[in-house]
Amino acid sequence: MLDSAVVATKKMFFREAIAKAVREEMALNDRIMVMGQDVGSFGGSYREFDGLFGEFGAERVRDMPVAENASIGIGAGAAAAGYRPLVTITYMDFLMLGFDPLINYAAKLRYKTAGGLTAPLVVKTTAGAQGQGVAHSQCIEAWLMSVPGLTVVAPSTPADAYGLMKTALRADGPVVYIDHKRLFPAPGEVPVLESLVPFGLAAVRRAGTDVTITAHSFMVRMALEAAETLESEGISCEVIDLRSLAPLDMPAIAQSVARTGALVTLEEGQLTSGVGAEVAARLFETTGHRRWARVGALPAPVSSNPVLEAACVPDARRVAEAVHKLLAR
Amino acid sequence: MLDSAVVATKKMFFREAIAKAVREEMALNDRIMVMGQDVGSFGGSYREFDGLFGEFGAERVRDMPVAENASIGIGAGAAAAGYRPLVTITYMDFLMLGFDPLINYAAKLRYKTAGGLTAPLVVKTTAGAQGQGVAHSQCIEAWLMSVPGLTVVAPSTPADAYGLMKTALRADGPVVYIDHKRLFPAPGEVPVLESLVPFGLAAVRRAGTDVTITAHSFMVRMALEAAETLESEGISCEVIDLRSLAPLDMPAIAQSVARTGALVTLEEGQLTSGVGAEVAARLFETTGHRRWARVGALPAPVSSNPVLEAACVPDARRVAEAVHKLLAR
Amino acid sequence: MTPNALDMLRAMARIRAFETALSERKDHGFQLLSSGEEAVAVGLASALTERDQLLTGGRSIGPAIARGVDPRAVMAELLGKTAGVNGGRAGRGHLSDPASGFFGAHAVVGGNISIAAGVALAKQMDGDGGIVAILFGDGACGAGALHETLNIAAKWKLPLLFVCNNNQWSVSTSREDALAPARLSDLGKTFGLPSRTIDGLDVEAVAAALGEAAQSVRRGEGPAFVECISIRLRSHSTTARETRKRDELAELRTRCPIRRQIARLGLDDDAVEALERDAADFAAAALAFAEASPYPSAAEVLTDVG
């Protein structure tokens, strides 16, 4: 696992880690191209493609009009025909506009052609709440997890942003790569030399003995914050960063819960038919039942209103509360 | 509950029950209109609107072009402005094309206007596999269940098709009404006099003592078939038809499982973050853990190939197997 | 001087002052302002009556105020306060006040176009003589929702006025780079709509052209399409990077629709000062009102969901 290897690292921002991965892969493979709104000279909404336009030119780094459906469709078609497009969709809410080509075409292509065609497409999008309101804040990764043929990853650190993007750009089929508005300003250590994070491998971010907390993306930070607080109260939390949602690393979760005997699943999106429900269901299918609590958004849209937004999405306090309640059972 | 009331009934097909509900409601409320592909003189893909065009005219029964996004958007706008459009989307797979207006606008409207505007829109669509292939067979109702502000219903009998459609056409906010390709040829007894099936109420289709099977839509029939077989082997199944997926009738499920002590959740769609995962999660949150197994599609697209389709989606045999296994634990 | 030429100037100046006051606060996260586009909002508002409804994309502050939504309630909304026109929960990009003829903004680019057609369908069935105007940007012209809606609106002869505020940019992407049609109004023409492209910096021209188009819509002749070519004087949002050069921006400022109208009306310094004072007061009053209003309580989070 990345975290345990000894590698030279450099501190960089999430966005820089993404750019580094894309830059390296584009240099290695001239069939990779970046397509999306304002990815060209602007460098992406969060500067996550900074410099690529200058380095690789307008052929391989393409600004697109506001046309999410065709953007993903064109990406899927180019992928099926031998290229490796990275299509960006600014916010995950707008990904819905491209669900048809992504889900009805790209995710089914290998199956319906009996392996004859594949669509090595990466769709990068940004999830989560940060004052952007009801139609720019949603986390719908649980829907994507359920689509056969789709890979779904959601890094929480610059190192994983880097390593998972590199793996995505070498993958065989469509990958949805989800970052988060609140992660872009976060710095972290990123391997200097080329290094990949494989799909389907979770990472233990903090070792603990009393309860296992699973999370992905920005919520990993909330879990770690909660773990910090709880430690001072004598509760030891193990925090698992799922990183890859499809496939899920069930062995890692099972090993942890086997030790702690209690599971809190944490996600920023809706609990209903969410990531946590699936993690728990799969775990209990193999291990039998364990104590479990889930934490996620309240069942309401996420307003841009600072009070209502904060009330809706989970924070460290709610995670800590859930842990308390669960361990008191 | 409908099933226990003594009401005069008449045998009719699923499609006739839908038409009856829409006809009655259109006669009562001149703000209801039907909009969708081939709903006019054609009477709907499954004749589920037969006769309405003749009775109510082209103003209130409108053929639309192949434009799922605008069809739902126009429905949502007209709903917000005081009408009650019933928009049909032929297959649920194409509903994705209208997710933006449905989920990003209609489902959020009441919230973002602090109750000032609502969108009393009904979107009727058809789920499920019947030889139509990878992009015409999906069951994505679990995604919809997770959207705050959306009501989701999926009847399995003509009587419920009738009663739930009537309730939907009187509801305050957006409702997704899901029927199923394989249910249209099914006849059933439907109340002659006006009668509504409220949202959020499940129905016990078969009483039993050993295991509770929850299902919705066409899968209720598979559950009942399995129950029949199992009875001959001395296993008594209680079959609960969820009918309403959002809201879910958790008390009914809890009561049943309290008696049987075992739960099989059955759905035609993907298991991952599915309906069953949610039913179980909510149940166990209040009752503590019970024996549980889930049955759903295998994690693959649904081919139109008869062998592969049958292998992918659940049938009575797989339900019975799951019950056997569960009770053997 | 047309009768309301001065009123329109005053309305533009008020929008400018309102947005400037707003932009100086930081507690709203960010905002999409409309400096350079005031003539479109004000000209469009002049073409609408009480019975009509206006819907817009996310860049909605100017249009809402021009339409007559209480500026105090708009400011409160944008700052997330309970006195906001939607209790502070819609916020930037989503405010609405149908009672004032502003059916609402919707921040999904292109997403409000079909909604507006639905409102127009309701108007048509109501038969009350009202029409609906939908204001969207050049960026939205790349979206399939426009095509689907144009087609249906044309077939159904909906009372819908398509107004494209072509400020020539979608964030950092120029209209030229994004869109192939020679004129964006050609998109309407294809579907048989009366379609024009006009100077969106000339408030009187906008008022005249949209007034005429609104009349044809009101007469039941079906939808019409007007492209107003305008400029965006500020960056995409108050937190977005500006991508244009200084001299380009300086040139743009010489074309400011407010300065242009002042010049046309030949206002003297006193009159300009009075105009600016009125605008500043307008903004200050809105800000004071908004500041006095509390935030909602967290307990509200689950109210009015479904």
Next chain:
Amino acid sequence: MTPNALDMLRAMARIRAFETALSERKDHGFQLLSSGEEAVAVGLASALTERDQLLTGGRSIGPAIARGVDPRAVMAELLGKTAGVNGGRAGRGHLSDPASGFFGAHAVVGGNISIAAGVALAKQMDGDGGIVAILFGDGACGAGALHETLNIAAKWKLPLLFVCNNNQWSVSTSREDALAPARLSDLGKTFGLPSRTIDGLDVEAVAAALGEAAQSVRRGEGPAFVECISIRLRSHSTTARETRKRDELAELRTRCPIRRQIARLGLDDDAVEALERDAADFAAAALAFAEASPYPSAAEVLTDVG
């Protein structure tokens, strides 16, 4: 007589016979046939070279065969057999054979248009001189995906030939009821594409017009748009209710593109008989091949998922 006029007639007759043979079997659920539309498929195929790729909507049997996909593998595919061109899992509306220049059908109306543009982008970047043709119906012209793709294809000058097979119906909805543009080729014109509307019942005219359009695309002049007006002689699908009157259908049959080409070429009875025999043999061979092939095994259900 143009050099391949007789070949094109033979190709049309073969498609007709193939689909007729298929329609007489019931074990495929249902099929979307193309009687009346053979001239579009065959004329289009004549405009394409080995390096090109063709993509279509769900009504794809005729185009696939015209393009040169092995008819036996097509039949096997449609009957769900392992010898099918996709092992029997694509089936109706999804078959594909890129090696034969048929990149694939996709049964979501409008859904293959942007995919085709992606394939065209790949061709453009490959620079191998190949082009892509996308065949879609009048119904697909209501979909936003067409608009989004036209715009991007025009801006990027993609080597993409848009071919609208306007058979004047989308299931039971007529082109007139569904679509506002005077000609569907106007949709291409708006984006600056060379755009024409032609008689889609005249195989030689189709071949000529699409040949010319394909040439301009091949020369790197960007996409082109050709609307072919055709007829659908059968109901929407083999199980769909026919909504047109008997006499309307009788009139349509007099315009059959195959009969027309026979008349134009002045074939005598013997030649017609030979034509029909060839077509029947073609269909029978395909059917025999398909029948001999087994269904896949259920164990295959989880292979090639992702």
